[in-house]
Amino acid sequence: MRALAFGSAYVATFAAGWLRPVQLLAAQWNEAAFGAKAVADALNNIGATSIADSDQIQLKAPEIAENGAIVPVEITSRIPGTQTIYIIADKNPQPLVAIFDIASNTEPFISTRIKMGESSKVRVLVKAGGKFYVTSQEVKVTIGGCGG
Amino acid sequence: MKIRAQIRGDVADVKVLMFHPMETGLRKDPITGDVIPLHFIQHVVVFHNGTTVLDAQWSQAVSKNPFMNFRIRGAKPGDKIAVSWEDNKGEKASIETTLE
Numbered sequence: 293m294r295a296l297a298f299g300s301a302y303v304a305t306f307a308a309g310w311l312r313p314v315q316l317l318a319a320q321w322n323e324a325a326f327g328a329k330a331v332a333d334a335l336n337n338i339g340a341t342s343i344a345d346s347d348q349i350q351l352k353a354p355e356i357a358e359n360g361a362i363v364p365v366e367i368t369s370r371i372p373g374t375q376t377i378y379i380i381a382d383k384n385p386q387p388l389v390a391i392f393d394i395a396s397n398t399e400p401f402i403s404t405r406i407k408m409g410e411s412s413k414v415r416v417l418v419k420a421g422g423k424f425y426v427t428s429q430e431v432k433v434t435i436g437g438c439g440g
Numbered sequence: 441m442k443i444r445a446q447i448r449g450d451v452a453d454v455k456v457l458m459f460h461p462m463e464t465g466l467r468k469d470p471i472t473g474d475v476i477p478l479h480f481i482q483h484v485v486v487f488h489n490g491t492t493v494l495d496a497q498w499s500q501a502v503s504k505n506p507f508m509n510f511r512i513r514g515a516k517p518g519d520k521i522a523v524s525w526e527d528n529k530g531e532k533a534s535i536e537t538t539l540e
Contacts, residue, residue: 392495393495397488398511
């Protein structure tokens with residue numbers, strides 16, 4: 293009896309903590325935007341038709357990345373109501389790198405590492421209140437990180 | 441997969457390391473010369489006590505063995521933070537930690 297009770301509790305925990313999250317993957321992967329080979333097409337496919345420059349987005353990336361396979365990128369948005377953060381590496385074969393949908397109780401902050409095929413502008417877009425904002429930085433890449 | 445979470449005030453600072461080749465589909469096997477097929481994590485979802493707090497879509501241009509650092513407000517000791525990923529081949533992995 294005790295073993296059975298433990299078993300049920302275990303199953304409940306397992307279902308809540310592990311199985312459900314995988315099934316709850318919410319957003320449909322944006323194949324059109326990720327497949328786009330031109331920055332303009334990627335922007336169109338995420339719905340960013342009008343974009344304002346903003347000094348309220350902080351992008352920390354190296355000016356020179358020795359290894360294009362590992363370029364650290366840290367983003368902080370100070371735009372109220374930040375819903376989504378996008379990373380775009382202009383000269384990558386497919387420029388859109390990542391989309392982060394952020395809930396209201398998550399800080400508009402992301403740190404990750406991306407691959408860059410060659411020296412390029414890195415753009416960070418923020419969607420807030422349905423509008424798009426952008427900041428960008430040039431990153432020089434010594435050794436490209438896509439093929440090889 | 442590895443996860444490390446620290447609470448500062450009511451904010452949980454969470455660092456996650458995923459183990460995945462993140463193949464671009466552009467690399468060739470150095471011995472056979474065959475192209476290594478595209479294989480990458482497409483979706484990463486973060487849950488705070490079961491509620492989605494971060495939903496990410498990725499391309500193959502996120503670095504191999506992806507690292508992600510994010511911060512969740514309104515966190516307290518005992519809360520559970522879970523991270524799940526799914527790749528373009530339907531492979532999945534999850535990890536969960538309890539805040540201390």
